[in-house]
Amino acid sequence: MSQQVNDKIIYNNDKYELISIESPKTFIDWESFGLNPVELSTACWRGFINTFAVIDNHLVLDEIYTNNQTINENEEMVTITIPKINNILPKIEKPKGLIKEYKDYRILIYKGINYKMLYNGSLLIVKDYINEYESGPYAFLRISPFCYGKIVKLKFSKGKFVKETDFSNYGEKIRSERKKSKVKNKANAYWEWPELDVFYRENNV
Numbered sequence: 001m002s003q004q005v006n007d008k009i010i011y012n013n014d015k016y017e018l019i020s021i022e023s024p025k026t027f028i029d030w031e032s033f034g035l036n037p038v039e040l041s042t043a044c045w046r047g048f049i050n051t052f053a054v055i056d057n058h059l060v061l062d063e064i065y066t067n068n069q070t071i072n073e074n075e076e077m078v079t080i081t082i083p084k085i086n087n088i089l090p091k092i093e094k095p096k097g098l099i100k101e102y103k104d105y106r107i108l109i110y111k112g113i114n115y116k117m118l119y120n121g122s123l124l125i126v127k128d129y130i131n132e133y134e135s136g137p138y139a140f141l142r143i144s145p146f147c148y149g150k151i152v153k154l155k156f157s158k159g160k161f162v163k164e165t166d167f168s169n170y171g172e173k174i175r176s177e178r179k180k181s182k183v184k185n186k187a188n189a190y191w192e193w194p195e196l197d198v199f200y201r202e203n204n205v
Helices: 168-180 195-203
Strands: 007-011 014-021 049-055 058-066 069-071 077-079 091-093 107-110 121-129 148-157 160-166
Touching: 007 121, 014 148, 058 160, 148 168
Parallel strands: 007 049
Antiparallel strands: 007 014, 014 121, 049 058, 058 107, 069 077, 091 107, 121 148, 148 160
């Protein structure tokens, strides 16, 4: 199975991958947007890819790449509606090479939404993937943050940015200790890194 695409977040003018949400149930309410996404591809079973940003010390949802589909009585994939999000309508694209039953399938691309989030909790964001780590079995479920050079935790209160904690040096320490112990496993899947249990528990990520 394909590795799943992560959401992105723009922080301090750099693009990061969002890999962990402390309180996912209260992070974003898709139903309030009027969207019913279906899978985009084998690399995106959930049916949407978001880009967030921290603008003026507030967390905002800035872009969404998604769809709004259902299966009708003829077993055809059709678009339900095309809702506005924060008064923004999407660009609509029709993918090439659709089979007959998917002829009405459309991609919705929302940009410049600037939807202010009211999230309470932390986000773990990463960038600069270290290429020596290989995609191991079931890595599509979650990749260890220690496979990235930059690891940052962002804390929010009602969407307001509160605090940054940089774990990049901690990640480097873990990688160094693994090399000294001659761990041969180079898989990037999170369960191949037992150090993560303590890391997540102690840092609420």
